[in-house]
Amino acid sequence: MDCIDCHNRPTHRFLPPNKLVDASMAAGAIDPQLPGIKAKAMSVLSAQYTDKAAALAKIRQDLRAYYQKAFGMDYAQQQKRVEQTVDEIVKIYENNFFPRMKTRWDKYPDNIGHMTSPGCFRCHGGNHASADGKVITRDCTSCHVIIEQGPAGSVEKNTDGLMFRHPVDIGEVWRDMNCFECHTGN
Numbered sequence: 001m002d003c004i005d006c007h008n009r010p011t012h013r014f015l016p017p018n019k020l021v022d023a024s025m026a027a028g029a030i031d032p033q034l035p036g037i038k039a040k041a042m043s044v045l046s047a048q049y050t051d052k053a054a055a056l057a058k059i060r061q062d063l064r065a066y067y068q069k070a071f072g073m074d075y076a077q078q079q080k081r082v083e084q085t086v087d088e089i090v091k092i093y094e095n096n097f098f099p100r101m102k103t104r105w106d107k108y109p110d111n112i113g114h115m116t117s118p119g120c121f122r123c124h125g126g127n128h129a130s131a132d133g134k135v136i137t138r139d140c141t142s143c144h145v146i147i148e149q150g151p152a153g154s155v156e157k158n159t160d161g162l163m164f165r166h167p168v169d170i171g172e173v174w175r176d177m178n179c180f181e182c183h184t185g186n
């Protein structure tokens with residue numbers, strides 16, 4: 001294998017809204033206490049716009065209208081934190097979305113991983129077998145040792161490795177169905 005079988009985007013990685021918004025929320029730059037902020041932020045980032053100026057104006061307008069409605073009479077009091085979050089979302093857009101070049105995460109997927117695009121699962125998806133029936137592994141533990149998982153308050157830990165538990169109940173579907181078929185990044 002060559003480096004570029006995996007590294008199709010050594011730099012200029014255009015990350016999906018899901019990852020960008022999680023990172024900013026974790027850093028506190030997007031206020032995680034704003035009601036509905038994750039879904040709303042992902043939706044304004046994923047929408048298609050004709051050019052950057054139009055995008056930035058529309059993103060500001062949509063977010064303000066959403067929180068004016070959500071907060072009603074209290075909006076004036078909440079305006080400062082709304083505006084800080086709006087500024088952060090605009091900054092995320094400016095750094096990761098380039099409408100004139102039609103450049104965004106779903107147009108130029110990153111092959112490292114398998115969450116929002118096939119990536120490693122192009123070969124490790126469980127459907128590549130040799131003539132004598134040897135399948136390229138899809139076993140999570142050949143690439144990961146999960147040492148911690150679960151929601152705050154009931155985190156399971158084991159430095160010898162845990163069996164993956166999908167965060168919401170989808171049965172055992174994840175064992176055969178590839179992550180990117182449900183997780184599109186937005």
Ligand code: HEC
Pocket residue numbers: 001002003004005006007112113
């Ligand atoms: C089998 C797939 C695969 C191949 C082939 C591969 N890499 Fe990687 N590489 C990875 C993964 C996975 C990471 C970790 C990426 C991350 O943490 O986001 C990584 C990380 C790196 C990093 C660190 C990047 C960073 O941002 O810290 C460098 C540099 C790198 N690889 C160079 C190479 C070079 C040079 C080759 C060819 C000689 C190569 N890789 C071949 C999968 C691969």
Ligand code: HEC
Pocket residue numbers: 005006111112113119120121122123124134135136137142143
């Ligand atoms: C172009 C096809 C291809 C891609 C893409 C690919 N692999 Fe592989 N990988 C293979 C093949 C072939 C083997 C060897 C299978 C064997 O010998 O049983 C392998 C083996 C491995 C193994 C050893 C597994 C074991 O248990 O022996 C690891 C670890 C691995 N790959 C990681 C990665 C990672 C991480 C990525 C994505 C960043 C990746 N591979 C992408 C083809 C690929």
Ligand code: HEC
Pocket residue numbers: 112113114115120124137138139140141142143144164174175
């Ligand atoms: C061929 C190697 C390989 C296999 C097999 C594999 N993964 Fe991964 N996985 C990766 C790589 C590489 C990344 C990306 C790491 C990064 O971006 O730093 C990743 C990322 C992840 C992530 C983080 C996703 C995100 O973007 O937040 C989870 C969760 C995950 N894998 C779970 C699993 C589960 C569950 C399985 C088994 C069904 C599995 N992986 C099988 C290589 C593999």
Ligand code: HEC
Pocket residue numbers: 018166167168170173174177178179180181182183
């Ligand atoms: C049948 C659809 C489906 C498949 C397949 C699936 N997921 Fe999920 N996943 C969901 C749903 C629904 C949620 C909860 C909604 C949300 O948070 O986006 C979720 C949430 C998650 C989350 C927490 C939220 C996030 O985005 O970080 C992780 C991590 C995750 N899944 C990992 C995986 C991994 C790894 C695989 C592949 C091994 C996978 N999922 C396969 C449907 C699926």
